Amino acid sequence: MLEVKNVTGGYVNIPVLKDISFQVADGELVGLIGLNGAGKSTTIKEIIGLLSPYQGQILIDGESLQSNPQNYRKKIGFIPETPSLYEELTLKEHLEVVAMAYDLDVEQAxxxxxxxxxxxxxxxKLDWFPVNFSKGMKQKVMIxxxxxxxxxxxxxxEPFLGLDPVxxxxxxxxxxxxxxxxxxILMSTHVLDSAEKMCDRFVILHQGQVRAQGDLATLQAEFGRKEASLNELYLALTKEGEQA
Known part of the structure; x- marks a missing residue:
């Protein structure tokens, strides 16, 4: 389980998140939704440890990065929006490096x-270098x-960027x-039609705060738009942003 508790954070002297709280239970897929600049990327960076919260706590299975950094990091699998590969390593060597980073038996991994x-x-293509990969192939390596x-x-x-339909x-x-x-599973995406079908619940960020969270029916009630799709709710959020 992921628990984000009253987290305020961001960059040095640039606060982005304002007292956000949400959970992702075991066996649950939660969609992280929001406009550009709402705080989605900052939230992810706080969870994986690239940023440290000013206040609040982030727990994975009851452990924090501060209490047990090695175990905490081993619990996370991360698929970034932009693939990041080492140009001097083959595909097989990338897999070996990941296995060693997680202290796994390389052959078993x-x-x-x-x-x-x-x-x-x-x-x-285990002997191929990233220079030979298309963007979609690089994304598959990250997956x-x-x-x-x-x-x-x-x-x-944003897992679907660059991937073919298959x-x-x-x-x-x-x-x-x-x-x-x-x-x-916590998934940030703008492909809302797919998210609506896949996700059990949603966390909607707006201007660094949790604007609403819950399943689609809960969000429809929160926005006062009965039977609205997730995309329609997103457009309503856009109008809120224009009026803010």
Whole structure:
């Protein structure tokens, strides 16, 4: 379980988040929704440890980054919006580095990754360097690296960018499988039609605060828009931003 408790934070002298709180339970997929600049990326950076909150607490399975940094980091699988690969390492070497970073047995980790490599049609490209990969292929590498470590918390930031329709369908099925295993999943995306179908609940950020959270019916009641789609609620939030 992920617990974000009364977190205020951001960058040095640039506060972004204002006393936000939400949870992602085991086996739950929660969508993190909001306009550009609402605080989604900052929230993710606070959770994975790239930023430290001014106030508040972030727990994964009851542990914080401060109380047990090694265990905390090992619990997280992260798929970033923009793939980040080492140009001098082959695909196989990337997988080996990730396994070592998580203190996993390299051979066992590579064995677990094999099914993912085959799924995303990268099993014959283990000796390729990133310069030979398309953007979509790089994104697939990031997906494989995140799933192969068997995280208890999976953070997915705009996962569908650059992926072809077949890969998107494969990723959606993988996320469903992770949910069934009990993995907590936090997904930030602007692909709201897919999010509405996939997510159990939503956290809507607006100007660094939690504007609303809950399932679609709860959000519809919060915005006073019965039977509105998630996309329609997002547009209503846009109008709020224009009026603010």
């Amino acid at each position: 590579l064995s677990r990754a094999q099914q993912l490599l085959e799924l995303f049609r990268l099993d014959e 494989i690296c995140a799933f192969m470590v068997n995280p208890t918390l999976l953070i997915v930031d 890969a998107i369908d494969d990723l959606i099925r993988l996320l469903e499988e992770e949910k069934a295993k009990g993995t907590s």
